[in-house]
Amino acid sequence: MRVALAIGDAGGVGPELAAKLLTHGDLQGQDVVVVGDASVLAMGARHAEVDLDLPVVSADQVNVLPSGHVLLDLGNCPAGGTVLGQSSPEAGAASLQNFATVLRLAKAGIVDVVMFTPFNKHSMRLARPSYVDEIGFIDMTLSSDRSGREFNVLEEVWNARVTSHIPLRQVAETLSVERILGSLRLTAEVMAGAGKPGARIGVAALNPHAGDGRNFGHEDDDIIAPAVEAAVAEGIPATGPVPSDTVFVRATRGEFDAVLTMYHDQGQIAMKLMGFDRGVTLIAGYGFPIVTPAHGTAFDIAGKGKADLGATLEAARLGIRLAKLNPASGNTVPLAEGWATDEVAPSRSAAE
Numbered sequence: 001m002r003v004a005l006a007i008g009d010a011g012g013v014g015p016e017l018a019a020k021l022l023t024h025g026d027l028q029g030q031d032v033v034v035v036g037d038a039s040v041l042a043m044g045a046r047h048a049e050v051d052l053d054l055p056v057v058s059a060d061q062v063n064v065l066p067s068g069h070v071l072l073d074l075g076n077c078p079a080g081g082t083v084l085g086q087s088s089p090e091a092g093a094a095s096l097q098n099f100a101t102v103l104r105l106a107k108a109g110i111v112d113v114v115m116f117t118p119f120n121k122h123s124m125r126l127a128r129p130s131y132v133d134e135i136g137f138i139d140m141t142l143s144s145d146r147s148g149r150e151f152n153v154l155e156e157v158w159n160a161r162v163t164s165h166i167p168l169r170q171v172a173e174t175l176s177v178e179r180i181l182g183s184l185r186l187t188a189e190v191m192a193g194a195g196k197p198g199a200r201i202g203v204a205a206l207n208p209h210a211g212d213g214r215n216f217g218h219e220d221d222d223i224i225a226p227a228v229e230a231a232v233a234e235g236i237p238a239t240g241p242v243p244s245d246t247v248f249v250r251a252t253r254g255e256f257d258a259v260l261t262m263y264h265d266q267g268q269i270a271m272k273l274m275g276f277d278r279g280v281t282l283i284a285g286y287g288f289p290i291v292t293p294a295h296g297t298a299f300d301i302a303g304k305g306k307a308d309l310g311a312t313l314e315a316a317r318l319g320i321r322l323a324k325l326n327p328a329s330g331n332t333v334p335l336a337e338g339w340a341t342d343e344v345a346p347s348r349s350a351a352e
């Protein structure tokens with residue numbers, strides 16, 4: 001079982017977290033192929049004050065990787081040119097190439113887990129103006145006919161979302177019975193794959209007090225409630241719409257294993273308050289786990305050696321656990337000529 005670890009944005013805490021992770025006891029004895037620029041990883045090791053000396057492999061050696069930790073040096077982002085604490089097209093372009101490369105390794109069946117330390121969506125957009133978010137990029141890179149979803153994972157409660165990286169003003173009009181039902185089905189499927197069959201899902205309302213009898217909006221009655229009913233009819237233990245100011249309170253009291261929220265920060269605020277230093281983002285639905293810490297590039301502390309490893313370590317642990325529970329199958333698409341050097345896949349809007 002092998003992990004592919006893409007080094008995140010060179011201007012953020014991604015390089016130091018990657019370096020720190022590789023020296024952690026949990027990763028010893030684990031096969032890992034690190035993907036990115038050798039000078040960026042070396043910079044991260046300096047900032048994290050750890051010693052790293054990984055054997056370097058080239059793109060044409062990936063079919064026969066040695067065991068242990070190796071570095072696939074893409075030479076795509078000389079650290080000397082990196083400005084810490086800032087978005088840049090150079091760092092964004094390297095992130096896109098690192099990400100595309102680890103995804104292709106997974107699709108080829110060479111790795112079982114895809115992991116990345118934080119990317120910066122602004123850098124990626126500077127490099128590629130059509131870039132929106134990771135889901136859209138993954139769909140295009142893998143030519144996937146089904147979009148996955150992001151889950152925020154803490155051991156005590158999981159959080160899935162119906163919409164993700166879209167403007168808040170578009171949330172209400174994006175909700176539909178089918179979209180919410182699809183999210184509930186995927187949440188049940190992914191949690192069963194994580195060893196939690198029959199997970200009880202609390203479905204957050206959109207409006208204050210779930211609309212309070214249509215006083216403040218109709219979506220809770222007309223869209224969320226029918227979706228929950230349809231899910232229950234399929235055997236998914238869903239409850240809702242539950243007023244969103246108390247749905248996480250009820251989850252932490254043991255009533256729900258997961259909460260499905262209607263938009264990004266409805267869940268993120270609660271989850272990050274509950275466990276910022278151990279929160280994981282799992283991108284599921286592609287046949288192999290894609291994991292990353294739930295926090296971002298932390299430009300304000302980049303290069304200072306202050307970044308906490310907790311969430312990155314939990315991401316690695318979750319990815320490895322999920323891959324062991326669900327051995328990958330069907331990921332055998334051969335790598336094309338120039339696979340790690342060609343133009344990265346174009347991204348499209350992922351207005352989920």
Ligand SMILES: NC(=O)C1=CN([C@@H]2O[C@H](COP(=O)(O)OP(=O)(O)OC[C@H]3O[C@@H](n4cnc5c(N)ncnc54)[C@H](O)[C@@H]3O)[C@@H](O)[C@H]2O)C=CC1
Pocket residue numbers: 013116117118119120121122281292293294295296297298299300301306307308309
């Ligand atoms: N895993 C990933 O790839 C993620 C990437 N992002 C991206 O990161 C960029 C910046 O996002 P922000 O909203 O500013 O959030 P952020 O998580 O980067 O920073 C928020 C605050 O948390 C602190 N922080 C974050 N990680 C920390 C750590 N490991 N140890 C100690 N303190 C930490 C930062 O110093 C900052 O004060 C955006 O482009 C966003 O899209 C955001 C979340 C996840």
Ligand SMILES: NCC(=O)COP(=O)(O)O
Pocket residue numbers: 119133134150164264268281292294
């Ligand atoms: N880069 C991973 C990702 O997008 C998940 O984090 P968040 O932006 O949804 O917080």
